[in-house]
Amino acid sequence: MATILTDRGELTAATDDGLWLDAADAERATGWVLKPEGMCCDDLCVPLPAAMVAAGRVDVAGFWRRLGNPVVHDEARQVWALGAGAAARRDALAGDAAPDFALPDFAGVTRRLSELRGRKVFLSTWASW
Amino acid sequence: MVVAVAEESRGADHARTWVEQAKASYWCLVDTEHRVADLYGMVNVPQAVWIDEAGRIVRPPETAGSTDHFRRMDMTTRTLAPELAQARQQARTDYLAAVKDWVTTGRHALPPDAVKRALPKLTPEIAEAHARFRLAVWLQRNGRAAEAAAHFAAASRLHPDSWSMWRQAADLEAVGKAGGPEFWARVQALGDKPYYPPPDLPGFAAPRKN
Incomplete structure (x- = not known):
C-alpha cells in the first residue's frame, strides 16, 4: 500500500512498482477518469501513451508529470506527493476567485475560505518559529 | 474578516499559546x-492577501506590517x-490603517491587471x-x-x-534554530535585497540600507 499526498487530500492505495493504480484509485488520487480515449476530466481528455496503461492500471506518476506537475516520493517509493505545476498554480492565482482551501482551526473545526464569500477577507500568515 | 493562518508543521499545540493570548x-x-x-506563492511570514466580497484577490501576497529594521539590531544587546x-x-500601524481603510472605503484595492502583474513568479522549481x-x-x-531532512534541504535548494x-x-x-546563527548568516547574505519587501502602499518606501 502506498500513501499518496495530493491537493485533494491524503489517501492510501494498492500499487505495483512505482505508482501504478487501478482506475478507481487513479481517479481518487488525481480527479481524472480512465477512458478508452485516455485520462479525462470534465470535457478534457489527455491521451495516454501505451506504456502508461496496462490491464486497467495507470502509471499515475507518469501521467501526472505529463500534465506538467511535480511528482516526488520517498526512498521506498511508498509515499508519494502529487504536486501542482507552476502553470496550474499561476492560472489559479490569476483566476476570478482566490484559490480555495480548507484548514482546521485550533478547536479542530474545518474552515473553508470560500465560506467567507460576501465579506472582505484579510488572509494573513504567521508562525511561532 | 481576518483569517490568520499559522504555518506550523509541528501542529496546533505548538502555536496554541499565541492564539489563546490573542x-x-x-x-x-x-x-x-x-x-x-x-x-x-508566499515565501515568508507575515504575508497577507486581500480578498474582496466577490472572492477576488485585490492585493497580491505582500509583507503584512513587518520591516527590515531588525537587520540593524545591536547583536550584543539584541535591541x-x-x-x-x-x-x-510606525510601519505596523500604517499597514493596519491601510487594511482598515480598505475595509471601510475600498481604498488600496488594486484593479485585476495590477494584481496579475504583481503576482509571485512561479516556476517548475518552486512547484517541485x-x-x-x-x-x-x-x-x-x-x-x-533523517529522510525528511533531505527533502526539506532539496526544497530549500x-x-x-x-x-x-x-x-x-x-x-x-531544533526549536530556536530558525532564528539562530545560520538564520542570521542567511539574512546577511541577502546583501542589498530585502528580507521583508515593503508593500506597494503610500508611505512604504524601501527601508534605507545600513
Whole structure:
C-alpha cells in the first residue's frame, strides 16, 4: 500500500512498482477518469501513451508529470506527493476567485475560505518559529 | 474578516499559546503543510492577501506590517535603537490603517491587471519545492526525520527565496534554530535585497540600507 499526498487530500492505495493504480484509485488520487480515449476530466481528455496503461492500471506518476506537475516520493517509493505545476498554480492565482482551501482551526473545526464569500477577507500568515 | 493562518508543521499545540493570548474573534487556522503558501506563492511570514466580497484577490501576497529594521539590531544587546524601533512600530500601524481603510472605503484595492502583474513568479522549481516540502512534513510526522531532512534541504535548494521553508525545517530540527546563527548568516547574505519587501502602499518606501 502506498500513501499518496495530493491537493485533494491524503489517501492510501494498492500499487505495483512505482505508482501504478487501478482506475478507481487513479481517479481518487488525481480527479481524472480512465477512458478508452485516455485520462479525462470534465470535457478534457489527455491521451495516454501505451506504456502508461496496462490491464486497467495507470502509471499515475507518469501521467501526472505529463500534465506538467511535480511528482516526488520517498526512498521506498511508498509515499508519494502529487504536486501542482507552476502553470496550474499561476492560472489559479490569476483566476476570478482566490484559490480555495480548507484548514482546521485550533478547536479542530474545518474552515473553508470560500465560506467567507460576501465579506472582505484579510488572509494573513504567521508562525511561532 | 481576518483569517490568520499559522504555518506550523509541528501542529496546533505548538502555536496554541499565541492564539489563546490573542483571544481572537476571527479565524485562526493551522497549516501544517504550508498549503496556503503553496497556493498563493508566499515565501515568508507575515504575508497577507486581500480578498474582496466577490472572492477576488485585490492585493497580491505582500509583507503584512513587518520591516527590515531588525537587520540593524545591536547583536550584543539584541535591541533596536529607539528611532528604529519607532519606525518599525510606525510601519505596523500604517499597514493596519491601510487594511482598515480598505475595509471601510475600498481604498488600496488594486484593479485585476495590477494584481496579475504583481503576482509571485512561479516556476517548475518552486512547484517541485512545495511537493518536496509536503512529502518532508509527512516523513517528519511519521518518525522519519533523517529522510525528511533531505527533502526539506532539496526544497530549500529549489526555492531559495522561501524563508518559510528554510525556517520551518530549521525549527523542526531544533526549536530556536530558525532564528539562530545560520538564520542570521542567511539574512546577511541577502546583501542589498530585502528580507521583508515593503508593500506597494503610500508611505512604504524601501527601508534605507545600513
